[in-house]
Amino acid sequence: MSTTTAKRQGAPASEVDRPGSHRQHEVLRLLPAPLLIIVLVFLGALVLIPVLYIFLASVNSDIGVANGEFWPSTVTFENYSKIWTSVGLAGGLANSVLVAGATAVVSAALSVSTAFVLVRYSFRGRLTILRGLLALQSVPGTLMVLPVFVLFSSAATYLGIQVIGTQWGLFVTYLTFAMPFSTWVMVTYLRGLPRELEEAAKIDGASNLGVLFRIVLPLSWPGIVVSGIFAFLLGWNDVLFASVMTRPESQTAAVALQIFGASQEGGAIPFYGQLMAAALVCAAPVVILYLIFQRYLVGGLTAGGVK
Numbered sequence: 001m002s003t004t005t006a007k008r009q010g011a012p013a014s015e016v017d018r019p020g021s022h023r024q025h026e027v028l029r030l031l032p033a034p035l036l037i038i039v040l041v042f043l044g045a046l047v048l049i050p051v052l053y054i055f056l057a058s059v060n061s062d063i064g065v066a067n068g069e070f071w072p073s074t075v076t077f078e079n080y081s082k083i084w085t086s087v088g089l090a091g092g093l094a095n096s097v098l099v100a101g102a103t104a105v106v107s108a109a110l111s112v113s114t115a116f117v118l119v120r121y122s123f124r125g126r127l128t129i130l131r132g133l134l135a136l137q138s139v140p141g142t143l144m145v146l147p148v149f150v151l152f153s154s155a156a157t158y159l160g161i162q163v164i165g166t167q168w169g170l171f172v173t174y175l176t177f178a179m180p181f182s183t184w185v186m187v188t189y190l191r192g193l194p195r196e197l198e199e200a201a202k203i204d205g206a207s208n209l210g211v212l213f214r215i216v217l218p219l220s221w222p223g224i225v226v227s228g229i230f231a232f233l234l235g236w237n238d239v240l241f242a243s244v245m246t247r248p249e250s251q252t253a254a255v256a257l258q259i260f261g262a263s264q265e266g267g268a269i270p271f272y273g274q275l276m277a278a279a280l281v282c283a284a285p286v287v288i289l290y291l292i293f294q295r296y297l298v299g300g301l302t303a304g305g306v307k
Contacts, residue, residue: 054280055276055280056071057272057273057276058079058080058273058276058279059075059076059077059273060072060073060074060075060273061074061076061273062271062272062273065276066270066272076273079271079273079276079277080277082274082277083274083281086271087257087274087278088260089281089282091249091256092253092254092257093253093281093282093285095167095246095250096235096253096254096282097285099171099235099252100231100233100234100235100236100252103171103174103175103178103231103232103234103235104178104228104229104231104232104235105228106171106175107175107178107179107182107227107228107231108182108224108227108228108231110182110183111179111185111224111227112190112216112217112224112227113212114183114186115186116186116190116216118187119191120195130184130187132180133180133181133183133184133187134184136180137184141240141241142240144177145240145241145244148241148245149245152245165246165247167250169245170235170241170242170246170250173241174231174234174235174238174241175231178230178231178234178235181227181230181231182227182228182230182231183227185223185226185227186223186224186227188223189220189222190220190223193216193220197215198211198215201214221296222296222297225297229289229297233286236252236254236285236286237254238252238254239254242255243255253282257275257279257282260274260278261275
């Protein structure tokens with residue numbers, strides 16, 4: 001809607017041109033207001049109803065959950081105190097935070113420097129590396145379990161370095177899979193940053209490292225946060241590699257939860273309440289992480305938030 005058209009329709013031009021104005025939102029809206037509300041309520045219900053059921057089951061008795069009760073007949077929070085001994089969740093959460101957090105930090109730090117070189121410099125093999133980053137995303141993790149296990153076992157045999165069963169071995173495994181995706185995220189983000197700022201810094205005498213640390217890094221925080229969080233989720237949610245590469249003392253929360261669930265199969269009524277409580281506790285750090293870095297995630301996912 002142009003300013004002239006707005007004036008002809010009796011709307012002030014400032015009201016139409018002002019960013020965030022009500023009339024501008026009306027123009028950009030794709031659905032009518034009632035239909036938009038229905039869609040939002042439906043999507044919210046799809047997400048919140050399962051979470052509500054998990055919470056209600058976590059404060060319900062095992063018999064009540066087995067009988068199909070949605071609302072618990074008796075509310076108890078004993079399940080949240082029992083999971084720390086029955087599931088062994090404390091050690092699993094500590095290992096998950098350590099391994100996934102280290103993967104996120106190192107992956108984000110290495111990906112921004114790697115992406116800066118790939119975006120700002122031209123050299124032989126640059127396109128091959130970029131295409132290789134995309135190709136690595138299509139390799140299923142199930143195909144890599146056996147090669148990675150054999151490689152790390154060989155390191156213990158020939159080099160005398162114990163990798164299997166250690167936290168740092170799991171960290172190296174996650175970093176191998178997190179780096180390609182994190183680097184591609186940063187490549188996409190850095191392409192949206194204006195080159196004029198870097199050129200101005202070089203005119204003022206800044207070196208390449210100075211440009212990276214003083215110009216690129218401060219402007220790239222949304223992309224860095226996105227790449228770091230995705231790397232964190234890779235390590236936090238993984239069960240396949242963690243179940244193969246860890247021992248009882250180094251197993252993650254996801255493996256501890258899987259072992260506890262598998263041990264309840266058959267026999268008496270499973271501990272549904274403890275399973276649900278442990279699932280909520282394992283999901284809580286990810287939700288908290290998202291709430292803390294929400295504004296950076298929005299800017300990072302749009303790729304190129306600087307204008």
